[in-house]
Each structure stands twice: as C-alpha cells, then as structure tokens.
Amino acid sequence: MFHIISPNTKIDFVGKQKLWFGISMTIVFASILLIIFKGFNYGIDFTGGAVIQVKFNQATDTGAIRSALTKRDVAISVIQQIGEPSLNEFQLKLQGDVANLGKLTETVSGALAQEMGTGAFEVRKTDVVGPQAGSELRWASIWATIYAIIGIVIYVIIRFDMRYSPGALVSLLHDATIMLGAIVITQKEFSIQIVAAVLTIIGYSINDTIIVFDRIREVIKANPTRSMEANVNESINTTLSRTVNTNLTVLLSVTALWLFGGPVIQDFSESMMVGMIVGTYSSIFIASPIFLFMARRYEQRALAHKSA
Amino acid sequence: MSRSWWYRAIFLTFTVVVGVLHVIPSLFPNFDAKKFPVKQRINLGLDLQGGLYLIMGVHFPAVYKESLVRNGKQLESDMKKQGIPVKSVTLKEGSDPNDPFLLVEIEDAARIEDFRAKLKDNWGAVLRIVSQDKNQMTIGFTGAHLSYVNEKTVSQSIEVIRNRIDEFGVSEPVITSHGKDKILLELPGIRDVERAKSLIGQTAKLEFKIVEDQKLSETQLQALVDRVVNANKDKFPEDLKLSEYVRRLNELAGKEVPEGAEIAFERIKDPRTNNIVGKQPYLLAKQVDVTGEDLQDAFVSVDQQDNMPFVSLNFNYRGAEKFAQLTGANVRRRLAIVLDGVVHSAPVLQEKIAGGSARITMGRGNYQEVLKEATDLAIVLRAGALPAQLEFQEERVVGPSLGSDSIRDGKRASWIAFGLIFFFMVIYYRGAGLIANFALAMNGILMLAILVGLEATLTLPGIAGIALTLGMAVDANIVIYERIREELRAGKSVVAAVDMGFSRASASIFDANLTTAIAGLVLMEFGTGPVRGFAVTLLVGIATSMFTAVFASKVLFDFWLNGISKNKKTLSI
Numbered sequence: 001m002f003h004i005i006s007p008n009t010k011i012d013f014v015g016k017q018k019l020w021f022g023i024s025m026t027i028v029f030a031s032i033l034l035i036i037f038k039g040f041n042y043g044i045d046f047t048g049g050a051v052i053q054v055k056f057n058q059a060t061d062t063g064a065i066r067s068a069l070t071k072r073d074v075a076i077s078v079i080q081q082i083g084e085p086s087l088n089e090f091q092l093k094l095q096g097d098v099a100n101l102g103k104l105t106e107t108v109s110g111a112l113a114q115e116m117g118t119g120a121f122e123v124r125k126t127d128v129v130g131p132q133a134g135s136e137l138r139w140a141s142i143w144a145t146i147y148a149i150i151g152i153v154i155y156v157i158i159r160f161d162m163r164y165s166p167g168a169l170v171s172l173l174h175d176a177t178i179m180l181g182a183i184v185i186t187q188k189e190f191s192i193q194i195v196a197a198v199l200t201i202i203g204y205s206i207n208d209t210i211i212v213f214d215r216i217r218e219v220i221k222a223n224p225t226r227s228m229e230a231n232v233n234e235s236i237n238t239t240l241s242r243t244v245n246t247n248l249t250v251l252l253s254v255t256a257l258w259l260f261g262g263p264v265i266q267d268f269s270e271s272m273m274v275g276m277i278v279g280t281y282s283s284i285f286i287a288s289p290i291f292l293f294m295a296r297r298y299e300q301r302a303l304a305h306k307s308a
Numbered sequence: 309m310s311r312s313w314w315y316r317a318i319f320l321t322f323t324v325v326v327g328v329l330h331v332i333p334s335l336f337p338n339f340d341a342k343k344f345p346v347k348q349r350i351n352l353g354l355d356l357q358g359g360l361y362l363i364m365g366v367h368f369p370a371v372y373k374e375s376l377v378r379n380g381k382q383l384e385s386d387m388k389k390q391g392i393p394v395k396s397v398t399l400k401e402g403s404d405p406n407d408p409f410l411l412v413e414i415e416d417a418a419r420i421e422d423f424r425a426k427l428k429d430n431w432g433a434v435l436r437i438v439s440q441d442k443n444q445m446t447i448g449f450t451g452a453h454l455s456y457v458n459e460k461t462v463s464q465s466i467e468v469i470r471n472r473i474d475e476f477g478v479s480e481p482v483i484t485s486h487g488k489d490k491i492l493l494e495l496p497g498i499r500d501v502e503r504a505k506s507l508i509g510q511t512a513k514l515e516f517k518i519v520e521d522q523k524l525s526e527t528q529l530q531a532l533v534d535r536v537v538n539a540n541k542d543k544f545p546e547d548l549k550l551s552e553y554v555r556r557l558n559e560l561a562g563k564e565v566p567e568g569a570e571i572a573f574e575r576i577k578d579p580r581t582n583n584i585v586g587k588q589p590y591l592l593a594k595q596v597d598v599t600g601e602d603l604q605d606a607f608v609s610v611d612q613q614d615n616m617p618f619v620s621l622n623f624n625y626r627g628a629e630k631f632a633q634l635t636g637a638n639v640r641r642r643l644a645i646v647l648d649g650v651v652h653s654a655p656v657l658q659e660k661i662a663g664g665s666a667r668i669t670m671g672r673g674n675y676q677e678v679l680k681e682a683t684d685l686a687i688v689l690r691a692g693a694l695p696a697q698l699e700f701q702e703e704r705v706v707g708p709s710l711g712s713d714s715i716r717d718g719k720r721a722s723w724i725a726f727g728l729i730f731f732f733m734v735i736y737y738r739g740a741g742l743i744a745n746f747a748l749a750m751n752g753i754l755m756l757a758i759l760v761g762l763e764a765t766l767t768l769p770g771i772a773g774i775a776l777t778l779g780m781a782v783d784a785n786i787v788i789y790e791r792i793r794e795e796l797r798a799g800k801s802v803v804a805a806v807d808m809g810f811s812r813a814s815a816s817i818f819d820a821n822l823t824t825a826i827a828g829l830v831l832m833e834f835g836t837g838p839v840r841g842f843a844v845t846l847l848v849g850i851a852t853s854m855f856t857a858v859f860a861s862k863v864l865f866d867f868w869l870n871g872i873s874k875n876k877k878t879l880s881i
Contacts, residue, residue: 105501105705124710126705130365143834144831148831155823192835196839200824200828203823207820210819245790249733249786252779256721256728257772259724260720262718262721265718268772
C-alpha cells in the first residue's frame with residue numbers, strides 16, 4: 001500500500017499544543033487587527049457603484065484609457081487590468097448614485113468610441129449596484145455567516161456533546177478570520193464571491209474536525225481508563241492519513257480552478273485555497289486541544305461532584 | 309453474485325442510463341434532439357449565456373397616498389349615507405410616506421363615538437384609528453391592508469412588465485418578486501439593453517387633459533413660470549429631474565396657478581440632433597376623465613401623407629363614450645396627451661371624436677428611430693401602466709462573448725480537476741482507486757442530470773461548484789478506504805475489512821456532508837444569481853456523492869470481490 005503518511009506515526013500533537021495554539025492565535029489576532037484597522041477593499045456589491053469590463057483589440061494601458069475618458073468628461077475612479085496582459089481586459093470602476101449610473105454604460109462606451117473608434121473595444125460586462133442593495137448585502141452576508149456557524153455548532157452538539165462543540169466553534173472562527181485576514185492583506189476586492197468562499201470553507205473544514213472527533217469518541221470508548229491526552233494523540237495520529245488525503249483532493253480541485261478557471265472566479269478560487277490550507281491545520285491543531293481542555297474541565301467537575 | 313447484488317446493480321445501471329440520457333443534449337449542442345427521449349438542455353445562467361439582470365424596487369408611497377385618498381372619499385360618502393355628515397377629509401401633511409394618515413373632520417362633535425363605532429364595524433379591516441380629538445379623527449391603514457396593497461402592487465407590476473417583455477420577444481425571461489418590495493428580472497440573450505430598460509422602467513401613465521388656455525394666455529403662463537423659477541433659483545438646479553421640477557414649480561407658484569389647474573411641460577427637441585433644447589409650459593386642467601386604462605388597443609400605423617409612423621389608439625366601449633364627451637365639450641380647445649406627467653403633444657380639437665379612436669403622433673426624426681419609439685410606446689400602452697414607480701437598484705449585464713469564454717474556462721478547469729483526482733486516486737489506492745474514479749464519473753453525470761431535471765440554473769460559480777464537489781465527493785471514498793486499510797492492517801480478512809470499511813465509515817461521511825449541506829443551504833437562501841447557482845450545485849453534488857461513494861462503490865466492490873476474483877487474500881488498495 002502506498003502511503004504519504006506512514007500508518008504508524010506517533011507524533012505528539014498534544015504535547016506541542018501550546019506552541020501550535022500560540023502561533024494560531026497570533027495569526028488570528030493579527031487578522032482581526034488588520035480587519036479593523038486596514039479594512040476590506042469592498043467591491044461594488046457592498047458599496048454600490050458601477051463596474052464596466054472592457055476588452056480592447058489592441059494593447060493599451062490604464063493611462064491611455066483614463067485620458068481618453070477624461071477628455072470626454074467621464075470620471076472614473078479606478079481602472080484596473082484583469083487577467084493575462086495579453087487579454088487586454090480592463091475593469092473601470094465608478095462610485096456614485098444609481099440614477100446616473102444607469103446611463104453609465106452608454107456614456108462610457110460613447111466616450112471610448114469617440115476617442116478610440118467604435119470597433120476598438122467590446123464591453124464584456126457591466127454591473128451597477130445601488131447603495132441600498134449594497135448595504136442590504138452587507139447585512140445579509142453577516143447574517144448568513146452567523147446562521148451557518150450556529151447551524152453547524154448545533155449539529156455538533158447533537159451528534160457529539162458539549163465537550164466537543166467549543167472546539168468546533170473555535171476552529172470555524174479561526175478559519176473564517178484567517179481567510180478574511182488574508183483578503184485584507186492582499187487587498188483583494190471583497191465581493192460576494194469571497195463570502196461564498198468563506199461559507200463553503202466553514203461548511204467544509206468542519207468535516208475533518210468531525211472525523212477527528214468521531215475517532216476520539218471511538219478511542220475513548222475503547223480505552224476508558226487511558227488518559228485523555230493519550231487518547232486524543234492516538235486519534236489524531238490515526239486519522240492523519242484521512243485528513244491529509246481528503247484535503248489534498250479538494251485542494252487539487254481548487255488549484256485546477258485557480259489556474260484554469262478564468263478571471264471571473266479567480267478571487268473565489270484563491271480564497272478557497274487559503275481556506276482549505278487553514279482548515280486542515282485547524283482540525284489538527286485547534287479543534288482537538290480545545291476539546292482536551294473542555295474534557296479536562298468536565299473531568300474535574302465530575303471529580304468534584306463525586307467527592308462532594 | 310447474490311440476488312441483492314443484482315437488484316442493486318440493476319438499479320445502479322438504470323440510474324446511470326437515465327442520467328446519461330439527461331446529459332447528452334447539453335453536452336452535444338448540435339445534437340438533433342427531435343427523436344431523443346430527453347430534450348431538455350441545461351439551463352444556463354446569465355453569466356454564461358449573456359443577458360440582463362435587474363433588481364427594481366417598487367415605490368409604494370405614491371400608491372398608498374392614492375389608495376388612502378380613494379378610501380377616504382368612499383368613507384365620506386358611506387358615513388353620509390349612515391347619517392354622520394363629514395366636514396372634510398384631507399391627507400395629513402408630513403405623515404410618514406410609508407404610513408400616511410387621513411384627517412377626518414365631522415360636522416357634529418357629539419357623533420364622534422358613533423363615527424368611531426361605524427368605522428370599526430365597516431372599515432376595521434382596512435382602516436385603523438390613530439388618534440381622536442373632539443370632532444377630528446386621524447386614520448391610517450391597518451398593517452394587514454398595507455401588506456395587501458404591497459402584494460397587489462408588486463404582482464400587478466410584474467404582470468405589466470411581463471406583458472411588455474413578451475412583446476419585446478425575449479426567450480425565457482424570469483420576472484419574479486424579490487423580497488416584499490422588489491422585482492427581479494432576468495432577460496437572457498438580450499442585446500439592446502438600454503431599450504429594454506426604458507421599456508421596463510416607464511410608468512406609462514397616459515392621461516388626456518384639456519389645456520386651460522382661457523385662464524392664462526401663453527405669454528402670461530411663461531411669465532409666471534419664469535417669475536417663480538427666478539425667485540427660487542436655488543430650488544431649480546440644472547440637473548433637476550423634470551418630474552421634480554414640475555412638482556416644485558406647482559408648489560411654489562401656489563395661488564397664482566388658477567383653481568383646478570396645474571402646470572406641465574412638453575419637451576422641445578431639436579429635429580436635427582434630437583436633443584432636448586427646452587421645455588414648453590402648458591396650463592392643464594387637473595381633472596382627468598380619460599386615461600390609458602380606457603384603451604382597448606394601441607398599435608403602430610404609418611401616416612399616408614408624411615410616411616411617418618404614429619401610434620393609433622382604440623378606446624374600449626366606455627372609454628369611447630368618455631372620450632366623445634370630453635372632445636365634444638371642448639371643441640376648438642387643445643387636448644393635451646400626457647405621458648407620465650410630461651405633455652407629449654397638444655393638438656387642437658377640430659370636432660367631437662365619437663369614433664373611439666385617436667392618434668399620438670411622434671416627433672420628427674429618421675424613420676427607423678421614430679418607428680422604434682412608436683413601437684415601444686404602443687407596447688407600453690397595450691401592456692398597461694405600472695401601478696407604481698420602479699427604481700433600478702441593481703443592474704448587471706453580461707455580454708455573450710464573456711459568457712462563452714466563461715463556459716470554456718469552467719469546463720476546462722473541471723476536466724483538469726477530474727484528471728488530477730483521477731491520477732491521485734489510482735496512484736494512491738490503485739485498484740480501489742479505479743473504482744472510486746468510476747464512482748466519481750457517475751457522480752459527475754448524475755449531478756448534471758439532476759440539474760437538467762430540476763431545471764436549475766448553471767452559473768460559472770456553479771461549474772466551480774461541480775469541480776469542488778468532485779474533490780469533496782472522493783473524500784467519502786477516501787474515508788472508506790482508509791478504514792479498510794486499517795482493518796487489513798489489523799489482520800482482518802479482505803471481505804471483512806471491506807464490509808467494516810463501508811459500514812463504519814458511513815456515519816462520519818453522513819456527518820461531514822451534512823455540515824457542508826448546512827453551509828450550502830444558507831448560501832442558497834441568501835445568495836442571488838451566480839452565487840445561488842453555486843449553492844445549488846454544491847447541494848446537488850453532496851446528495852449525489854453520498855449515493856455514488858457509498859452505494860455505487862459498494863456494488864462495484866462486491867462485483868470485484870465476488871465476481872471477478874473470488875477469495876482474494878490481498879486487496880489492491
């Protein structure tokens with residue numbers, strides 16, 4: 001049998017847990033600071049505004065486009081090239097109120113046509129979002145994330161018990177926060193795609209946490225007198241192969257999407273990659289230590305009850 | 309092979325065949341589907357086929373006001389019949405536009421309790437009492453009635469838009485309500501976006517009003533307008549919307565505007581450039597007796613003399629009567645044709661028009677443009693006026709070239725994902741890996757087939773969802789196989805290990821998929837358009853992967869162990 005992870009690994013995960021935990025919490029803390037102080041680069045889905053994606057037949061650059069537009073009194077706030085340079089595709093972004101934005105495509109294509117010739121470009125897509133829709137989406141995203149997390153935590157409580165749920169909850173929050181931190185650092189546009197990626201990772205990364213919890217439960221049943229630490233260690237070690245492989249296959253999918261899926265879903269693919277990597281880590285190094293912590297508390301409480 | 313195996317195998321084959329049938333029309337677009345049992349193609353989202361996506365908010369305040377005033381009049385006459393004369397019914401100034409109030413004053417303050425009781429009895433479902441003071445009562449709509457008005461307005465608006473779109477000739481448009489106060493519109497494959505938007509956004513309220521040129525002459529009127537505007541320059545900025553301009557003008561002119569009349573404008577266009585160069589004021593009678601609702605039909609005709617298109621109107625029976633009355637009583641005066649508050653034209657009535665038809669002439673310009681204008685006007689008049697004003701809140705347009713590029717990219721990424729996983733599984737789990745790959749292929753086919761069957765929409769994120777699901781689906785197999793490996797290492801026989809692997813792993817597979825499903829459901833609930841497409845494919849993929857990984861793999865495994873090589877001592881895993 002072919003193995004990436006030898007079946008007889010006996011890594012002392014539990015022993016080093018303070019180290020892993022510490023590293024994680026530092027990264028999470030840094031992410032939270034970034035989110036609060038640097039802030040997201042909100043896309044028009046959230047701020048309102050307009051984005052026009054234009055493909056030019058000849059090579060051109062943002063400077064040329066901007067001067068062509070300003071000559072015709074069209075004020076564009078951001079011009080960004082997207083995808084491969086050979087594609088000559090640009091995104092033109094505008095803020096403002098929707099009433100005027102409605103006519104925007106006409107105005108911009110008109111201006112470009114007059115300056116560069118009608119056949120020199122093609123409008124690939126336009127998005128216009130009113131401010132009301134933007135703020136509604138912000139709230140909808142926040143609620144969606146909360147509902148998803150609550151739903152999953154409740155499910156863990158039902159399937160396991162109270163000792164396991166805090167671990168699940170913390171590892172979920174850990175994954176989501178670090179994903180968002182990565183977005184802030186790279187200042188990638190925070191669009192609805194990112195929200196979809198975060199929710200998908202929340203739903204998916206709990207999977208290997210559950211796999212580990214399942215095994216912990218089995219191992220405890222089989223070894224009721226052995227120490228929790230030893231049980232947890234054995235659980236993680238024996239499920240390591242499973243965890244690595246399942247995450248590897250999804251990572252292969254996500255990598256294919258990232259490299260070949262095209263510019264439209266690129267932001268989504270990148271966030272998914274970060275999420276998958278962080279998610280794997282958190283199942284091993286976050287969820288179980290917290291379970292251990294909770295299990296010990298319960299044990300102590302049970303002991304205290306007995307002696308009382 | 310055991311009987312149970314045969315049952316399972318037949319069921320599996322049947323499922324796969326049905327799946328393949330559903331998928332073929334979509335995978336081979338030039339396929340002649342006439343003789344094929346399944347004709348449906350997969351439903352492509354706007355981001356893959358190109359088109360227009362609109363979310364429009366419905367503006368209720370005007371509707372509430374109108375309805376409240378109408379109900380107020382009805383209340384007044386009702387109460388009179390019941391012996392409680394009403395002194396006045398007015399709309400309360402400054403009330404919340406989303407919850408307007410009426411101030412009702414009755415003649416005899418002593419009858420107020422009677423009034424209150426009758427109001428509760430007969431009008432309790434519609435009106436509520438806000439406050440009471442001597443002989444005055446402040447009344448508003450009940451929450452239930454407000455909701456009712458909302459629903460009715462939205463569904464009526466949808467009907468009107470649907471009629472207009474039908475005429476426009478878009479295939480498979482989607483027009484639905486979105487939340488309580490919005491309308492969602494998807495027009496796939498549309499090219500002339502601006503025309504579609506103006507067709508949809510127009511309220512298209514048609515009114516016939518008499519021009520009161522006896523009360524104020526043209527020069528007097530123009531002087532009045534100039535005076536008011538100059539005295540209040542700050543209220544009339546350059547870019548002010550015409551409807552707002554008119555409203556403010558009438559408000560500020562106040563008493564100078566004769567009783568029962570109001571000022572409206574006609575846009576003056578330069579015939580050469582078709583640009584709007586000014587506006588002409590008219591003093592119109594406020595009274596409207598004939599509106600677009602009285603129309604039976606509106607269609608485009610071409611004037612024999614100047615060869616220009618115009619819109620021909622036919623009134624219905626009552627409308628024809630009313631129109632005859634209106635025109636008969638106002639011969640030699642001008643009749644203004646008002647569309648959405650703007651004077652379209654104001655021809656002089658030469659004689660009473662009893663035939664029940666009229667015409668709306670279009671402006672000057674080149675034939676094609678005038679024809680388009682006339683066609684669109686006829687469309688909106690036929691479809692009827694929108695009961696409320698719509699405002700564009702979200703608009704997304706995808707060009708067709710981006711759509712086909714996206715399909716190409718999505719397909720490519722999915723195939724590559726499948727390939728990578730295929731190799732990994734074969735290298736890592738060898739023979740068992742091959743089985744997993746079979747199951748994976750079945751999974752892909754079933755996923756697409758279910759999407760076709762449900763008429764669900766496939767979007768680009770949806771294709772990404774398919775690629776993702778392929779990776780997640782194979783997880784179940786991995787969980788089972790790792791378990792089998794463990795059991796083999798522990799010394800169990802091949803058959804026993806396989807059985808244990810499948811049965812023990814099922815529970816955790818179910819758990820794991822359920823949590824992803826929770827996230828998928830949340831995404832589906834709150835997401836729109838492309839993201840929703842992603843959530844749907846994710847959820848469908850979870851269901852199919854549980855089926856293929858557990859059921860289908862077991863069938864294949866059983867065949868392998870009992871059919872091909874019995875009494876295996878070692879397993880290629």
